[in-house]
Amino acid sequence: MDYYGFWQMLLEEIKAAPTNAQRRIVTFNDPRMYAGALSQWKSLKTKTPGLRQVQVSTLIRAFFVPAAGAGKLMDRYADSLCIEEDHRIQVHSVAPDKSGSAMMPWGVKSIHAPQAWSKSTGVHVKIGVIDTGVDFRHPDLKHSLASGVNLLNRGMMPLDDNGHGTHIAGTLAAAGGTRGMMGVAPRALIYPVKAFDHSGSAYVSDIVLGIDWCVQNKIDIINMSFGMKNRSKALHDVVIKAYRAGIAIIASSGNDGKRGGDYPARYPETIAVGALDRRQRVAAFSNRGPYIDVYGPGEGIPSCWLREGYKEMSGTSMATSHVTGAAALLLALRPGLSPRELKLLLRRTASPVRLRKGQRRASLGGGAADALRLLRAGARARRSSGSSSSAKAAAAAKA
Structure with missing residues (x-):
């Protein structure tokens, strides 16, 4: 998986979409893919302010991302990801x-x-x-x-x-x-x-x-x-x-x-x-x-x-x-x-x-x-x- 491309796609979608509070919960089917994506996110977020909107749960190996960027992720990585709505409670x-x-x-x-x-x-x-x-x-x-x-x-x-x-x-x-x-x-x-x-x-x-x-x-x-x-x-x-x-x-x-x-x-x-x-x-x-x-x-x-x-x-x-x-x-x-x-x-x-x-x-x-x-x-x-x-x-x- 191209982890750099993964985060760049998400970032472009976030920038192009109107600002809103909706989010999505993204989990990887393979723990090794999560580890790769996490490592790339850590290296990119210091230089890329937009990625600081992303939050992480290490316990369930999940990323919480703005909803604006989640759609294309699912289109391209459907076999690797699970994406669910971040419901209000x-x-x-x-x-x-x-x-x-x-x-x-x-x-x-x-x-x-x-x-x-x-x-x-x-x-x-x-x-x-x-x-x-x-x-x-x-x-x-x-x-x-x-x-x-x-x-x-x-x-x-x-x-x-x-x-x-x-x-x-x-x-x-x-x-x-x-x-x-x-x-x-x-x-x-x-x-x-x-x-x-x-x-x-x-x-x-x-x-x-x-x-x-x-x-x-x-x-x-x-x-x-x-x-x-x-x-x-x-x-x-x-x-x-x-x-x-x-x-x-x-x-x-x-x-x-x-x-x-x-x-x-x-x-x-x-x-x-x-x-x-x-x-x-x-x-x-x-x-x-x-x-x-x-x-x-x-x-x-x-x-x-x-x-x-x-x-x-x-x-x-x-x-x-x-x-x-x-x-x-x-x-x-x-x-x-x-x-x-x-x-x-x-x-x-x-x-x-x-x-x-x-x-x-x-x-x-x-x-x-x-x-x-x-x-x-x-x-x-x-x-x-x-x-x-x-x-x-x-x-x-x-x-």
């Missing part, structure tokens, strides 16, 4: 309900997180929050934040210009003590990954780059409170890579109030989350179905907001941050737990949800997340595993 929240105040949120109490803090507070667990950024000045979050990354502007901190990411971070790990708000895992460390703009919108390629960053930085859990209707091969590929790297991805199912749900929650490698109301029923807006692994509190959830404030919000986004927080409590006790084992424990320890008239339990999927039951089951599984290992070692010594 949205955060999963309803419009902000109302302003709130610092308190112990009902959702944190509902999953029995305070009772679990004598066993774990999530210390040293690294949570990647792919979202709109975070308010670094919020007093309840200042001890819970790492620097993270801004994928929209690599030279800036991942500052929140929407509010959604700050709300998620508060439920996860706020540590405001008696004067502020407490999140589910107050000693966990949040790594904000800003992939969404001020309107709560991102491209699939931004999410791919965010997961790529989390894998490279050895994050323990990724919170993904967003989704889309479209399937994406690139997104599924990077989710599988994270899963195989031992990173659990916890994803919101969406707010359409229907059976079924959005991607990436529908991928089997993620932990899919639906939302509950205060009465422990599946919230009217929440998506549901057998693929839901667990439900979390998601209606009228107070949490941190911009300008050091607080706000109530509803959505499967909010439910997901409760479940991610509970998972962080467990991973602090069981750091070697695989994503599959975490999913099984979350499902096994969930409490039954209350049914609305005409609902069948089997049609809803999992039950309500319970942090205390999760930790107890995790501790029992560790003791059982330890006893089994000791017995095997003793038998081997006798042999």
Whole structure:
């Protein structure tokens, strides 16, 4: 393959086309061809400013290119390339309900997180929050934040210009003590990954780059409170890579109030989350179905907001941050737990949800997340595993 010609063709197409924000995801069928194209791109981009618009995911061996240049690439290199649309993806929240105040949120109490803090507070667990950024000045979050990354502007901190990411971070790990708000895992460390703009919108390629960053930085859990209707091969590929790297991805199912749900929650490698109301029923807006692994509190959830404030919000986004927080409590006790084992424990320890008239339990999927039951089951599984290992070692010594 003529890698120089490949990039020159792309560059000419970009220059000739009108400027727009649309992009395409380009992957090579042969890893060696990707390596050749990557090497040529690195040598050319320093002298060719137009090629700096191209971004790269080393995890799934993909280039993200302006849509203007993708058409001719497919015509000439159809046997070598896979090109897919870089779809838009949205955060999963309803419009902000109302302003709130610092308190112990009902959702944190509902999953029995305070009772679990004598066993774990999530210390040293690294949570990647792919979202709109975070308010670094919020007093309840200042001890819970790492620097993270801004994928929209690599030279800036991942500052929140929407509010959604700050709300998620508060439920996860706020540590405001008696004067502020407490999140589910107050000693966990949040790594904000800003992939969404001020309107709560991102491209699939931004999410791919965010997961790529989390894998490279050895994050323990990724919170993904967003989704889309479209399937994406690139997104599924990077989710599988994270899963195989031992990173659990916890994803919101969406707010359409229907059976079924959005991607990436529908991928089997993620932990899919639906939302509950205060009465422990599946919230009217929440998506549901057998693929839901667990439900979390998601209606009228107070949490941190911009300008050091607080706000109530509803959505499967909010439910997901409760479940991610509970998972962080467990991973602090069981750091070697695989994503599959975490999913099984979350499902096994969930409490039954209350049914609305005409609902069948089997049609809803999992039950309500319970942090205390999760930790107890995790501790029992560790003791059982330890006893089994000791017995095997003793038998081997006798042999």
